[in-house]
Amino acid sequence: NRPPRPHRDFIRTRGSTPHNPQIRVMQWNILAQALGEGKDGFVRCPMEALNWAERKYLILEEILTYRPDILCLQEVDHYYDTFQPVLSRLGYQSTFCPKPCSPCLDVRDNNGPDGCALFFSRQRFQLLCTDHLRLSAMMLKTNQVAIVATLLDRVTGRTFCVAVTHLKARSGWEAFRSAQGSHLLQQLRTISSQQGVQPEGVPMVVCGDFNAEPCEEVYRRFLASPLGLDSAYRRLSTDGNTEPPYTSWKIRPSGESCATLDYIWYSRGGFSVDAVLSMPSEEQIGPDRLPSYHYPSDHLSLVCDLSFIQEPHRLM
Ligand code: NDP
Ligand code: CA
Numbered sequence: 207n208r209p210p211r212p213h214r215d216f217i218r219t220r221g222s223t224p225h226n227p228q229i230r231v232m233q234w235n236i237l238a239q240a241l242g243e244g245k246d247g248f249v250r251c252p253m254e255a256l257n258w259a260e261r262k263y264l265i266l267e268e269i270l271t272y273r274p275d276i277l278c279l280q281e282v283d284h285y286y287d288t289f290q291p292v293l294s295r296l297g298y299q300s301t302f303c304p305k306p307c308s309p310c311l312d313v314r315d316n317n318g319p320d321g322c323a324l325f326f327s328r329q330r331f332q333l334l335c336t337d338h339l340r341l342s343a344m345m346l347k348t349n350q351v352a353i354v355a356t357l358l359d360r361v362t363g364r365t366f367c368v369a370v371t372h373l374k375a376r377s378g379w380e381a382f383r384s385a386q387g388s389h390l391l392q393q394l395r396t397i398s399s400q401q402g403v404q405p406e407g408v409p410m411v412v413c414g415d416f417n418a419e420p421c422e423e424v425y426r427r428f429l430a431s432p433l434g435l436d437s438a439y440r441r442l443s444t445d446g447n448t449e450p451p452y453t454s455w456k457i458r459p460s461g462e463s464c465a466t467l468d469y470i471w472y473s474r475g476g477f478s479v480d481a482v483l484s485m486p487s488e489e490q491i492g493p494d495r496l497p498s499y500h501y502p503s504d505h506l507s508l509v510c511d512l513s514f515i516q517e518p519h520r521l522m
Contacts, residue, residue: 209500211267212486216511219441219479227361228480228511229330231438232274233413233470235372235454235505236265237497238281238320244313248504250457250494262288264502270296272483272509276357277325278370278413283310283317289325298325303338303351305372322370324353331357334365334401339393341371343385350374352390354397356408364409364514366476367397371414373424380422387416387424391431398433409476410435411512415468415505420449428471438470438510441479450485455495456504462495470508476515483509 242248242256255261262284269277277298282289285302293300301324308319326333334356341350352371359366371390373383390412398407410433418424428435439450453468472479485506496504 211264211271211500212490214484214486216481216509217442217484218481226513228513229276229359230272230274230509230511231276231278231368231411231413231470232269232272232507232509233278233370233468234268234507235280235415235468235503236282237503237505238283238308238310240283240310240313240316241281241320242497244316245309246456246504247458248456248497249459251497252499255497255499258284261497261502266292268502268507269293272507274509275327275330276368276411278368279323279325280370280372280415281320282323283308283320285321285323287317289323293325297328299328299331299333300325301336301338301353301355303353305349305351306340306347307349322351322353322372324355324368324370326355326357326368330361331359334358337393337397339390341373341386342389343374343382348374348382348386350386352393352414354394356397356401359514362514365401366409366411366514367394367401369394369410369412369414371412371416373414373416373418375417380418380424383416383418384423384427387418387427391427391433394433407433409473409514410471411473411477412471413469413508417467419465419467425469428469434474435471436474438472438479438482438512439508441510442482442484452485452506453508454505455491456497457495464495468505468508470510472512477512478515479510480513481511483507
């Protein structure tokens with residue numbers, strides 16, 4: 207008898223008039239099974255709460271509670287045996303990009319490398335093209351990857367790109383993350399201009415565990431990029447410019463870490479944010495933080511509803 211999942215409400219963003227039809231986007235680092243059991247050291251989470259046979263249903267329950275049209279996941283080490291087959295039967299098409307040297311492979315009885323995965327509603331979108339990127343930093347190949355997919359929305363007839371990534375973890379690697387972010391931005395500009403019918407390129411959605419707080423350089427680079435990106439969760443704050451206080455909250459032997467690391471970036475000129483799923487309170491998360499019997503990852507899911515901004519030439 208597990209305690210219930212924290213209840214979260216969708217908050218309509220200030221001043222947004224409901225544009226229809228919306229695209230619901232979910233960003234979530236689901237915690238790789240091999241890392242959670244073998245490497246992370248979540249000292250306040252009982253091992254039994256991490257048992258895969260049960261935990262997989264909590265992950266699927268979280269996804270199916272919100273039924274996103276686009277689902278961006280990191281730390282997926284059960285793609286082929288779980289998420290791809292299950293979500294395929296539920297109407298999702300998908301692609302998986304493993305990390306070249308996943309730390310999961312160091313764990314005994316691992317289930318293969320972890321990586322990024324992108325799922326989208328097969329009914330709603332047509333896949334036009336997919337790129338699997340290995341991110342570079344200062345010209346050198348790194349162990350981090352990204353997926354960039356170009357999708358045609360069958361409902362609106364609009365084309366856009368969605369990217370999913372997981373940047374290098376740990377403190378001391380801030381410049382490395384920034385370089386990886388710059389490489390991704392540069393690739394996105396190239397892909398966008400190849401698709402580009404519009405002068406500003408196609409609208410973008412970039413989801414990721416950036417492993418970077420908003421004060422880091424990689425965050426500032428994304429906010430200032432020529433792609434005109436903004437972060438959807440800033441719309442939850444009263445001033446519209448502040449990220450939530452945490453997207454990840456865990457206790458390791460080294461101490462407690464409560465930090466904003468995960469983001470849904472979107473093109474300011476291409477989309478409006480109509481609603482954002484609120485973050486659970488400290489009380490809902492509980493004194494032992496995450497993961498726990500009632501939440502399966504140390505990262506919280508981010509969910510928002512986007513809609514295309516009408517282009518002037520499409521208004522008639
Ligand atoms: P990262 O530093 O990006 O971290 C990998 C994972 O560890 C992330 O999923 C991260 O989770 C998690 N993590 C972050 N902080 C901690 C912590 N304090 N304790 C435990 N886990 C943490 O890894 P890289 O991809 O750069 O790879 C580095 C690791 O990969 C090495 O430690 C090595 O074990 C392994 N490796 C293996 C190679 C091989 O040949 N098999 C080659 C190279 C590396 P989150 O993002 O949620 O913070
Ligand atoms: Ca992790």
